[in-house]
Amino acid sequence: MLNRDKGPIQDIATTQWKAGAGMIDANIGPAEDSGESLMEWMVTTIQEVVPLPICLDTTNYSAIEAGLKVHNNEWGSPLINSTSNDPERFPMLELAAKYNTLIIGLTVGKGGLPADAEERAAIAAEIMARTMEYGVPLEDLYLDPLVLQIATSQDHALKVIKAIRMFQELNDPPMKTVVGLSNISNGCPKQLRPILNNYFFSLLMYEGLTAAIADPQELAPTVKTINVILGKALYAHSYLEM
Numbered sequence: 001m002l003n004r005d006k007g008p009i010q011d012i013a014t015t016q017w018k019a020g021a022g023m024i025d026a027n028i029g030p031a032e033d034s035g036e037s038l039m040e041w042m043v044t045t046i047q048e049v050v051p052l053p054i055c056l057d058t059t060n061y062s063a064i065e066a067g068l069k070v071h072n073n074e075w076g077s078p079l080i081n082s083t084s085n086d087p088e089r090f091p092m093l094e095l096a097a098k099y100n101t102l103i104i105g106l107t108v109g110k111g112g113l114p115a116d117a118e119e120r121a122a123i124a125a126e127i128m129a130r131t132m133e134y135g136v137p138l139e140d141l142y143l144d145p146l147v148l149q150i151a152t153s154q155d156h157a158l159k160v161i162k163a164i165r166m167f168q169e170l171n172d173p174p175m176k177t178v179v180g181l182s183n184i185s186n187g188c189p190k191q192l193r194p195i196l197n198n199y200f201f202s203l204l205m206y207e208g209l210t211a212a213i214a215d216p217q218e219l220a221p222t223v224k225t226i227n228v229i230l231g232k233a234l235y236a237h238s239y240l241e242m
Contacts, residue, residue: 001028004041010049017050019216020223023079024050026067027057035063043067047075055079055213061091068099077102081213082144083131085109085123093134103136104178106144107163113146117162120145124167128175142176142211143167147183150196157184157200164207179204181214198222206230 001009013024026042028035035058043054053076056067064080071078082104083092089106096103105127107120114120124143131141145163148156160179168174184200185193201212201219205226212219224240227233236242 001038001042006045006048009042009045013046013050013052016216017052020220021052021216022211023053023055023076025055025057025081025213028060028063029058031058031060031063035060036066039063039067040070043070047072051075053078055081057081059089061095064092065095065099068095068101077140079104079142082106083127085111085126090130090134093131093136096131096140097135102140102142103131104142104144105131106146108146113148117145117159117166120159120163121166121170124163124175125170128170138171138175139173142178144178144180147179147181147200149186149188150184150200151187161203161207164204164209168208174208176210177208178211178213179209181212181219194218202226 016024024046026039026046028038028042031038039056039058046054054067054071056064056078058064068078077100079102080092080096083089084106086109092103095101105124107114107123107127109123114123127143128138128141131138145160145167147160150157164177167177181197181201182193185196188196197214197218201214201222204212221240224233228235228239233239
């Protein structure tokens with residue numbers, strides 16, 4: 001990104017697309033300097049080769065808007081990552097309303113990390129109310145329960161699973177949900193990370209998880225297998241190749 005080298009970015013995006021990703025996450029970090037031009041470059045670079053919408057992943061408001069302005073909406077609505085219960089992140093909802101985009105609501109605020117599933121659900125309800133106040137339809141909101149490292153916050157793994165179930169009960173039709181999946185295995189040995197990611201993802205899918213920011217190559221067999229077990233896909237001996 002710093003060198004504006006399109007090759008590696010486009011290779012990664014193409015690999016994810018071919019592995020079944022429905023959207024490409026463009027994470028440019030805080031990008032306090034030149035964030036607008038960097039996000040513009042990321043969005044156009046990815047969409048030159050991949051016909052998918054982009055998740056604009058940064059805390060930089062101006063960079064988000066710059067990415068929205070150049071996004072090719074013919075391939076789907078972009079996703080803003082993210083608003084939260086922190087007043088500094090409320091303006092992201094203004095962008096979602098202005099550009100008619102999807103948005104992630106991270107269930108955390110200035111008060112620190114949520115203690116349990118119930119607190120996550122309470123924050124989620126506040127974000128939902130604010131989302132409607134800003135004129136963003138609830139169906140465009142994805143609630144994120146904030147996955148924490150199992151190595152340092154093991155008790156939160158089950159709280160996140162419970163929160164995914166509770167979030168869906170906050171509205172009819174059920175609310176959409178999303179997680180940053182690899183957060184669960186941050187800080188763990190390399191050989192353990194795919195195991196933790198896949199098993200945690202399986203439990204979340206069973207509870208109704210809508211989406212995950214994750215490696216589609218790693219998760220594709222897991223998704224196909226769970227869909228067969230849950231009856232969402234018809235079993236065949238070749239289901240992994242389908």
